[in-house]
Amino acid sequence: MAWNEPGGNSNNQDPWGGRRGGGDKKGPPDLDEAFRKLQDSLNGMFGSGKKRGGNGGIGKGGGFGLLGVGLAVLAAIWLYSAVYVVDEQEQAVVLRFGKYYETVGPGLNIYFPPIDRKYMENVTRERAYTKQGQMLTEDENIVEVPLTVQYKITNLQDFVLNVDQPEVSLQHATDSALRHVVGSTAMDKVLTEGREQMAVEIKERLQRFLDTYRTGITVTQVNVQSAAAPREVQEAFDDVIRAREDEQRARNQAESYANGVVPEARGQAQRIIEDANGYRDEVVSRAKGEADRFTKLVAEYRKAPEVTRQRLYLDTMQEVYSNTSKVLVSGKDGQSNLLYLPLDKMVEGSRASSTPVSSAPVSANDAANRAAAELQQQQQQLRSRESR
Numbered sequence: 001m002a003w004n005e006p007g008g009n010s011n012n013q014d015p016w017g018g019r020r021g022g023g024d025k026k027g028p029p030d031l032d033e034a035f036r037k038l039q040d041s042l043n044g045m046f047g048s049g050k051k052r053g054g055n056g057g058i059g060k061g062g063g064f065g066l067l068g069v070g071l072a073v074l075a076a077i078w079l080y081s082a083v084y085v086v087d088e089q090e091q092a093v094v095l096r097f098g099k100y101y102e103t104v105g106p107g108l109n110i111y112f113p114p115i116d117r118k119y120m121e122n123v124t125r126e127r128a129y130t131k132q133g134q135m136l137t138e139d140e141n142i143v144e145v146p147l148t149v150q151y152k153i154t155n156l157q158d159f160v161l162n163v164d165q166p167e168v169s170l171q172h173a174t175d176s177a178l179r180h181v182v183g184s185t186a187m188d189k190v191l192t193e194g195r196e197q198m199a200v201e202i203k204e205r206l207q208r209f210l211d212t213y214r215t216g217i218t219v220t221q222v223n224v225q226s227a228a229a230p231r232e233v234q235e236a237f238d239d240v241i242r243a244r245e246d247e248q249r250a251r252n253q254a255e256s257y258a259n260g261v262v263p264e265a266r267g268q269a270q271r272i273i274e275d276a277n278g279y280r281d282e283v284v285s286r287a288k289g290e291a292d293r294f295t296k297l298v299a300e301y302r303k304a305p306e307v308t309r310q311r312l313y314l315d316t317m318q319e320v321y322s323n324t325s326k327v328l329v330s331g332k333d334g335q336s337n338l339l340y341l342p343l344d345k346m347v348e349g350s351r352a353s354s355t356p357v358s359s360a361p362v363s364a365n366d367a368a369n370r371a372a373a374e375l376q377q378q379q380q381q382l383r384s385r386e387s388r
Contacts, residue, residue: 083110084118091156092120103157119160123153126220129167131174134230135182143190143227145182147202149174150221158216166215173209177202188244191237195224 085108086092092104095117104118111118132146151170153159163169181201185194203222210217229237301308 078113082113083108084120085109086120087122089122089124090120091123092118093156093160094118100157100161119156121153121156121159123156126150126152129170129174131171131178133175133178135179137182137187137190138184139186141187142230142233143182143187144230145178145190145227146225147174147178147199148223148225149206149219150223151217151219153216154218155216158214160216162214162216166217169213169215170210170217173206173213174202177205177209180205190227191229191241192244195227199224 084092086104086106088106090106092109094101094104094111096112097115098117101116127150129149129151130146131149132144134142135145136142149170159166181198182190185198188194190198199222202224203219206222207219210219228234297308297312
């Protein structure tokens with residue numbers, strides 16, 4: 001039977017262990033009483049001397065206690081946000097009332113918001129920015145040039161205060177420098193071997209822009225990647241590139257041929273020059289020798305004219321006869337002349353001068369007939385001369 005049914009429980013106890021009509025035992029816990037106890041303990045903690053009123057409400061002392069708790073919580077939150085740590089790779093710029101106050105290095109630091117504002121950035125990490133677009137070259141051709149800019153922050157004060165959005169300014173300056181350099185370069189250099197020089201020029205011009213704006217950014221590297229033509233004209237550009245490659249190959253072949261022919265021609269020319277110099281020296285030396293010999297011969301001729309004349313005659317005849325195969329013998333009276341013709345010498349000469357078309361040997365009779373015919377012809381010439 002339930003505890004609250006009529007006549008069910010003579011003790012009239014509720015489930016909480018107390019009597020319904022009131023007794024010395026306690027009833028269920030009172031939430032208002034627990035809240036009052038908590039408030040009294042907080043008032044005692046914060047030193048409030050006033051107690052709650054006799055009607056059980058909260059007095060002035062309890063209001064001041066809650067305000068103290070709120071202030072303590074706000075102070076803890078402020079202290080948590082005001083204390084900050086700067087890493088080894090970072091720096092922080094502190095502004096007080098909107099004006100530059102100081103630059104803070106690595107370590108534990110504190111600032112005073114809201115009168116202070118801090119900007120903390122990594123000043124050692126190298127950052128990268130990629131740009132790609134269609135550019136107009138010097139010879140009025142459109143090319144797509146991709147490049148990558150690597151930079152880092154070297155002056156955090158300038159980076160924070162001088163430019164509103166320094167990285168956006170970097171992008172705009174990169175676009176301007178790239179268009180200026182590509183617009184001053186021919187298409188073939190942009191597509192082939194001129195990319196390294198372009199990267200150097202873009203870096204120098206971009207750094208000048210950033211220094212003029214005082215962005216606090218330093219460009220460390222600019223890499224110009226492989227440029228290409230737009231898709232609409234890619235085939236035509238490929239044909240142009242192939243034609244340039246053919247031209248370069250033909251030029252290399254021509255240079256290779258020239259490197260082989262020109263030294264040979266120079267060697268032949270030098271050999272001809274050396275031969276000419278040798279011939280000149282030979283002629284000059286022979287002429288000088290002949291002049292010296294004639295000078296000495298004149299001196300000997302003056303000493304013995306007859307002997308010298310006879311000696312000159314004999315030397316001349318010896319030189320003449322030594323180069324001929326015919327011998328002319330005169331008689332004692334000096335009137336008749338006999339031409340001696342050596343047949344063996346003539347046969348040897350005819351064999352040496354014969355062409356390889358006819359390989360038949362020359363007989364002795366043929367050689368004799370030829371020699372006789374030549375002898376008769378020479379005798380007739382001699383007779384005609386004597387008759388004159």
